Amino acid sequence: MNALQIVLLLLALGFVVLYARSPRNPKLALAYLRWVALGIAAILVLAPFVWLIAAVFKDRAVLNEYVFFPPPSEWSEKTVNLGNLRRLFAGDDTVQGKVFFWQYVINSLFFASAITILQLTFCSLAGYALAKYDFVGKRPLMVFMLGSMMVPPVLLFPPLYEMMVKLDLIDTYHGLILPSMVGAYGIFLFRQAMISIPKEMLDAGRIDGCSEFGIYLRLVMPLVRPMSAAFCLVTFLGQWNSFFGPSIFLQTQSKLTLPVILNLYIGFYQTEYGVFLAGTLLAIIPPAILFFALEKEFISGLASGAVKG
Amino acid sequence: MTHGIEEQVRPAKAAPEIEQPRRRRPNLAPYAFLAPYLVVTGVFVAYPLVHAAVLAFHQTNGPASRAFVGLDNFRYLLTDPVFHKALWNTTVFALFSLFLQLPLSMALALLLNTSKGRMKSIFRLVLFSPNLVGQIFVGILFSVLFTPRYGLINRFVHALVGWGLEERWLGNPSLVMPAIVITSLWLWVGFNMIYFLAALQSVDKSLEEAARVDGANRFQVFWHVTLPSIRHVVVFVVVTSLIGSYQLFELPLALMPDSYGRGPDDAGLTVITYLYDVGFTSGDLGLGSAVGWLLAVIIFGLSLLQIKVARVAED
Incomplete structure (x- = not known):
């Protein structure tokens, strides 16, 4: 089990709990389901953009080390800098x-x-x-x-x-x-x-x-x-x-x-x-x-x- | 200052002139307004169109030399397995758009349709945003997202189902098309959703209410009431996305730049990639034109289909 699977499982559990509370009138459970589905869609759409921004500002050496940005504690000139942009504009x-x-x-x-x-x-x-x-x-x-x-x-x-x-x-x-x-x-x-x-x-x-x-x-x-x-x-x-x-x-x-x-x-x-x-x-x-x-x-x-x- | 005085005097003088009929001759203004379009379209659309038909019966070696070959170009395309592969791949992609992308767009539109206000416009904006990015840029971005071990998609799929961390999506013939489809979903789901959403908002709510009172479940209401009342937009979206799918070119090109979009085993080869290859890389503009005409026939057929279906839907 990893973090992603746990989050998805908790979201599914939320639906089950809401549905079990009032199976006759599942309005709340369905609204919950709708927002969860839309939220997941929005995250899937935005993730590549966030990843792109992170990849541009990460240093070459740590590009593959972190999925997105490095955690704040490891944030330094060595991990996050403008090196890629500098190279791009070097001509x-x-x-x-x-x-x-x-x-x-x-x-x-x-x-x-x-x-x-x-x-x-x-x-x-x-x-x-x-x-x-x-x-x-x-x-x-x-x-x-x-x-x-x-x-x-x-x-x-x-x-x-x-x-x-x-x-x-x-x-x-x-x-x-x-x-x-x-x-x-x-x-x-x-x-x-x-x-x-x-x-x-x-x-x-x-x-x-x-x-x-x-x-x-x-x-x-x-x-x-x-x-x-x-x-x-x-x-x-x-x-x-x-x-x-x-x-x-x-x-x-x-x-x-x-x-x-x-x-x-x-x-x-x-x-x-x-x-x-x-x-x-x-x-x-x-x-x-x-x-x-x-x-x-x-x-x-x-x-x-x-x-x- | 004198200028100002003149202007004050002028209206009194000019008034009688207006009373006269100004023009008996035909009005030339519309022709003047249309002139730029007529010239541009004559030189850069109509003439090339005819010229493409002429070229299709020639073999050329770059723009300079050509020889008449009759129907040989079309005969060659009919027997060339590489062209068949291109046509097959493009058709498979079009079917994915039709049966995977459009239903997803519709599902998202339905989810958004019942919500109101700020949240709705925020979600609409987010889901639409990939369309601001050109196909080439999307391809470049996703070519990196599909990197084995480190790519975001490889990591995500691995975390989700425990498979495929080391998979080379763009190097494995059987995974190339899925990779193109995933990329195109990210790019276009939100685009078609906008059309469906706009149509759903114009549906008569009382009809849906009536069906629900009569005991229809959510799916039945959608299938028998909602969908028929937005059929015009559905036909429009289906046909435009089929036409768009048959012109797939830039996504595979940027995803697999090493092979100019053909991919391993030609798994990413599309009709336009084929045209680009034979026409501009190898320099046979004649064969390229023949491919172009075949594509035009396919697209023309789809457009006719739209007109036919729209007429049937009218009744």
């Missing part, structure tokens, strides 16, 4: 000279932000056109867009790769950003959010002398601000974490993004996994900050997509 020697870890963070930030800003602009513009105008060719266009959403992105990569080689855009950010700067999914999201804006309001803007673009910018966009925030978050997260495109289009080490370089680090630092885990921890932080800032919009946006759709 890599490459053919193009020294590359520092900051470079990859900046690359990822730039790549994800650029696509987010472009997507926000172009998806909302196109979504507005589909939501509030009638024009020739609207129906076939929407059918095409729905169809294009069924295409697995990976099918496009072989021809895109060939195209980028011919256009000499391999190993550039242009080649990576251009194909992803607008997409059918985002356009439909914005169309859905804008379709309920009353037409009278837009006409009022027209009578006041607003241009069509002015109406979009000054009247429509402020109204869909919560949706825009959720959209930016989802887009940024997706691009920050994206791997396939950057891994085939980028070649020079100083241009790589975090997912690509960290995947390579597993090979570089085989036995010292504290180092690439430190990089992984840092790569998780920016999306986490964004998420906690926008949590409500995000979860409700995610859920409304399913219920309405």
Whole structure:
């Protein structure tokens, strides 16, 4: 018997006791069971995060000695320090000279932000056109867009790769950003959010002398601000974490993004996994900050997509 | 200052102009607003799509040279045991998602649905949090958690059932798929739970009450009342997670970087890993495109299935 088994046994015993006290009306016992099950699920989800943080700050020598952190009595500069982070930021020697870890963070930030800003602009513009105008060719266009959403992105990569080689855009950010700067999914999201804006309001803007673009910018966009925030978050997260495109289009080490370089680090630092885990921890932080800032919009946006759709 | 005076005068002057009909010609604004999308999608989606169909009938050696081979690429895939293995592994993974991951997501959603307030949003946030972490980062993290003797999962399983402390999950062909499934459960259970939870909240409580008064037990209420009333969301989640499962690639790649995600005995090889391998590592973009088209057909079939099932569910 070890500690884990004893704890589980005690939890099970708690249920039996509660149930035995009132078998006719097991409300309390069932509530207990529900919270225990949810608690276990939450612990299972959080344990790898805690373990990751511990592994980053533990010294190499004691990495495997403790499951998580060392007990407070053995807590010292020798067991808990910033050694892994220091090594991570010491820089890599490459053919193009020294590359520092900051470079990859900046690359990822730039790549994800650029696509987010472009997507926000172009998806909302196109979504507005589909939501509030009638024009020739609207129906076939929407059918095409729905169809294009069924295409697995990976099918496009072989021809895109060939195209980028011919256009000499391999190993550039242009080649990576251009194909992803607008997409059918985002356009439909914005169309859905804008379709309920009353037409009278837009006409009022027209009578006041607003241009069509002015109406979009000054009247429509402020109204869909919560949706825009959720959209930016989802887009940024997706691009920050994206791997396939950057891994085939980028070649020079100083241009790589975090997912690509960290995947390579597993090979570089085989036995010292504290180092690439430190990089992984840092790569998780920016999306986490964004998420906690926008949590409500995000979860409700995610859920409304399913219920309405 | 003069500017300010001009602005004060202008409204009186401008007013009559507005009375005139401003436009008789068709409004060009929507076309202008759609132009960026049309250009980007034409160049980077529609053209590559057609080009992928052309490439699928060629053998290429990198982007520079190619030769027409007719249906040979598809014939090769039909007979290649490695591709069969990839298709098999991916299907097994999809079945695990369907019959293990989704029921777990539903169970958690049901557990959370009856609770209220702060605790609920905290649990929802915790269970969802792995989705913030990219698949590559999750793979990197779990590749270490599965370390023999010291890995957290090895230690946990050993403490729980007394087995597997020294087990090399990612080096043992029969344990590779379970390892991928465990990782994907950690990552995606909370994600689908959000959808189920949102749907459960819209279920009419009086229907469930009525069934309970009529003597149905908890399971019967769920099976005959709750589940049918959220069937649209269930169909949506089932199909999107099947489509997602067929595109599994990054998790095995980061879990087993030494073999580029193939694992021992190709036990972790997926359809996209195969595509990546033949198309970009070996440089045959033609064969890669053929694999891409087969995958597109599978996904297209699943999407059609969703539309069909959704129509049946409507009635």
